[in-house]
Amino acid sequence: MPDPAPSSPPVPPLIRLTDFGFSYRGAETPALESVDLTLWPGDAVAVLGRQGAGTSTLARAVAGLLGEHGRSTGARELRGGAVLGALPCATPGAGGGHGQSGVGMLGDDPEAQLTGLTRTVREEAALPGRLLGLPLHQCLHRADSSLQALGIAALAERALATLSGGERQLTALAGLLSLRPRVLVLDQPSQALDAGARRRLARSLREFRDAGGAVLLTGHQHDDLTAACDEALFLDQGRPCMAGPGELEQHGVWDARRAPVPRDESQPATPGRVQTALLSVRKLSVQRETTRVLDHIELDLRAGEVTALLGANGSGKSTLLSALAGLLPAEHGVRITGPGGVELAEEPAHRRAGHLAWVGQDPGDQLSASTVWAELLRAVPLGTGGRRLRREDRARAQSQRVLEVEKAMRAAGLSAQAEEHPYDLVPAQRKDCVIASALLLKPAVLLLDEPTLGRDAAGMHRLSSLVRGFTTAGGAVLVATHDQRWAAEISDHQLVLRSGRLQPDT
Ligand SMILES: Nc1ncnc2c1ncn2[C@@H]1O[C@H](COP(=O)(O)OP(=O)(O)OP(=O)(O)O)[C@@H](O)[C@H]1O
Structure with a gap:
């Protein structure tokens, strides 16, 4: 001054x-x-x-x-x-x-x-x-x-x-x-x-x-x-x-205060954008302590689409994403139908992970390797045959995994950080590391909890390209965010969580 x-x-x-x-x-x-x-x-x-x-x-x-x-x-x-x-x-x-x-x-x-x-x-x-x-x-x-x-x-x-x-x-x-x-x-x-x-x-x-x-x-x-x-x-x-x-x-x-940049509607619809529901949720209710945080949630996520999940602090956005990922118990009667009609409600979190990849609010909870490279490598599935492959097939599978990790690091803008400890990254890059791991699992549905935190303009654009790349390939995304500009720019639907219920954003 x-x-x-x-x-x-x-x-x-x-x-x-x-x-x-x-x-x-x-x-x-x-x-x-x-x-x-x-x-x-x-x-x-x-x-x-x-x-x-x-x-x-x-x-x-x-x-x-x-x-x-x-x-x-x-x-x-x-x-x-x-x-x-x-x-x-x-x-x-x-x-x-x-x-x-x-x-x-x-x-x-x-x-x-x-x-x-x-x-x-x-x-x-x-x-x-x-x-x-x-x-x-x-x-x-x-x-x-x-x-x-x-x-x-x-x-x-x-x-x-x-x-x-x-x-x-x-x-x-x-x-x-x-x-x-x-x-x-x-x-x-x-x-x-x-x-x-x-x-x-x-x-x-x-x-x-x-x-x-x-x-x-x-x-x-x-x-x-x-x-x-x-x-x-x-x-x-x-x-x-x-x-x-x-x-x-x-x-x-x-x-974040700027009016949303309108989508280019002259672009042809993304190839993955068809009306297939990759995830249908019915009667999802979750109680936390004495409060019923989610009350009979009904939700459909379709291939090629991004759904933004809005709502006040404490309204239950993270609770919804965690419950879908199988990390929180839902009340009896819930149906969570995944891709190809597979019923997931009774499946434990690790079996759901191949269909629904969850990126939680705190990336630190999901990082455990000592370098970014190792973190991503462990995310790539071993492929058919896994550890039982013959030596030359194993070597081929390993080089394929290495290529996938390199590609994922490039897409997430983490190539220069390959040898860094994930905890030495700034929070937004830590989140990118978890998103890259999630994408390597090749899920049908990506659940993202507040991915915009702490990002600069380049970080936001990188996040948008990761999300668009995923939906263009036919995936569906449910993303919780407080950034209304980004939500309007990235999403096909906006839902607001209020008093345990989902309502369209008006
Ligand atoms: N482990 C827990 N045990 C009991 N209650 C919890 C727990 N975690 C969250 N809650 C409560 O459940 C409600 C929903 O929390 P949740 O984290 O899902 O909200 P949110 O919409 O994601 O909020 P924010 O935008 O602040 O991240 C809140 O009242 C919160 O205090």
Whole structure:
């Protein structure tokens, strides 16, 4: 933000980076260069860029979480005049941290935002204050008002293990707000949130700013929260660059607020698009704890078509996908008829997997090999004869598998990451790895749970081509998402899950 006019009272900035740069240890090129950023009380600044542009590094720099990971240049000043060249590491958390500097940060990895040290939502929201040594009653009071502000007070006594993805994200945000830092750094905070939750978060951030705090939002997507900032800064290969409002996608940023790009209806119908139902679901009801989350769901997925599954946080989208995959017990009476009329309702998950491939919300749950290459290789079926093949046939089958893995890595944009550990990938690439594994199983139906999280424009386009490639080959896709633009662009049908029932989106 520009310095205030001379008539303004001389309030010092809360934080200022001047000609700031940072290089990770062992890296050949700096992750950040020549960054100037000043946050005054009341400011909200969005820093956007494509994946790898340095936005998360900048978030960690502002939060003071980079110190031991490399070398910084330039200056970082905190209110009070401390000028720090190399930054001290503020209490690092799994996905976020809170330093004594009064800067609180929520990281971009939805799988790593809860501490694992508490049992209930209220305990988790109160924990950051307790770690700072605040009295218990004060921590609980702050936790309750943060939960209230974010609209999840009703979840206070819920066990963390029973939360939906969006509910987890809101719980992590509540913990951070309860710290009452002077600067809030949020890396992709809207991911996994429905429109109502985004609005409540925007309101909470407005109140936080009105009380003298400053907000830094970073990420790869432009949405309602980044639009509410006073200023947007773009990073390109670690350097600040200028961009006009119409140039977001040129800078690799996905514009979730843009009107959906209409389909090219002059294109001939995809060859796989015939009216064959690859999956028919009847009377699917699922109870979780005391709530009937799904109530007599009826659904048909047809060859060549994408069905988008919309609905508020906690409405049951993941529950539906998991139940179809056989990972949750359904109530008696359900019929799940797969390709060729095969009845799947009584089949265990591993037998359904050849027909219905499931990509869950947390990709980490589905990754177990030590490299991307090994992860994908193990997904390719051994083929007819399997381990009983003769040696030369086995060698031929093995080279065929290798070719399939290479093709899958290219399609998922993971060729350069073949030897990396899947956990070293950014969350969107981790998801790509699980999607590529799922496609290698050659299923008829692909079940995708929130595949758009954390993606830049290129990641979104790559996802669209994976999905279109699958339906063009005759597959059917059911995809849960909160991204309404992408849903409108990719899908043939949109269904909304409300009160346990599926309704067409109107
Ligand atoms: N393991 C569990 N035990 C009990 N209840 C659960 C469990 N997992 C989820 N729930 C509850 O079931 C309901 C549906 O959750 P689900 O994860 O299916 O919602 P969702 O629509 O996918 O939400 P989101 O958009 O936030 O990911 C929510 O109220 C959630 O809190």
